[in-house]
Amino acid sequence: MASLLGFFCTILVAGVLSMNPQVADASNEFKVGENGVWQEPNANDTQIYNQWAAHNRFRVGDSLYFEYKEDSVLVVDKWGYFHCNSSKPISTFNDGKTLIKLDRPELFYFISGAQKHCKNGQRMIINVLALHPTPETPPAIAVPPQAYMMESPSPSPNSNSGVSVTVTLIPIVLALATITFLSMTN
Template sequence: MKNTNMASPLFGLFCASFIILVAVNAPVGDAEEIKVGDDEGWRVPGANNSAMYSQWAARNRFVVGDSLSFEYQNDSVLVVDKWGYYHCNTSKPISAYNNGNSVIKLDRPGLFYFISGTPDHCKDGQRLILEVMTLRPISQSPPSIASPPDPYVAVPPSPSPLSSSGVVTSMTLISVLMALLATLVTLVWCAP
């Protein structure tokens, strides 16, 4: 017997559309809590290692939703602006933490600046700058034609395509699988 009720196919189409919409907007993975300084924690770097936190930040990748865990004793963590970071200025922090185990959520893309609340510690290298990125799907449009690079302008090296492609590929694969599932559900739902 043929299905003459139009509500059933429309409901199936609605369900499929909803599943696709959820798949496209779903977060790719769980946010991470990353311990600043790894085993060293948040402390004054040794005399010969004032770039300790810059090197640590370069080894890690930060995305919106991640959190930083600062573990320390007899110190504090200040979130500051760019000027406060470069001048070790503790007078006007954006936020301040002093409980010995502070977790700070990275809630937006862009640069974040952290310094010790003790000015001498900051001047000795206990400060951290890092960039937080958002995850974006792979663009399907062709690349734009750019002008040739100026040989007198320093350009930072591009990140390795292997470092982030796995996450984006996973997100694309999940979206495709969800779209296929939605199509299958629609076909089964609308079958006579």
């Protein structure tokens, strides 16, 4: 009887898990620029960085990798971007290899610390979108019979609400056990 109950519970848990599959979408690291180097563009390529940014989709959790020599990367506000003003940067990097984590959905503005480079097109706007979906960690299948519980996303019209509902499988398991027990005793 115990093995039969365990079998039913395993089938039930596996069935519930298969009804709501999640697809993992991992964060990405983007090497900035067409050729992967942050440098002053050619005179005829003044929009190269914004064109590169427009061809990529950035989400919270992604990172930008800047590789450069004898230059810098400044995170600035909108005014600093459009005026190539490096006097009040939000952040300054000058180590030659900079990794910047995109930690919130918004527009980010990047310029070279060399004003001439910025005016010649070494600047970029990145539009960061909402978080990547994260996979749920499914509960282990081999759970002791008295602890059959799992978490499942809320059946909400807004799938990004982040709300979850705990579904208790104990009543279902007890009903199956009762039916099995009654059928075996008759």
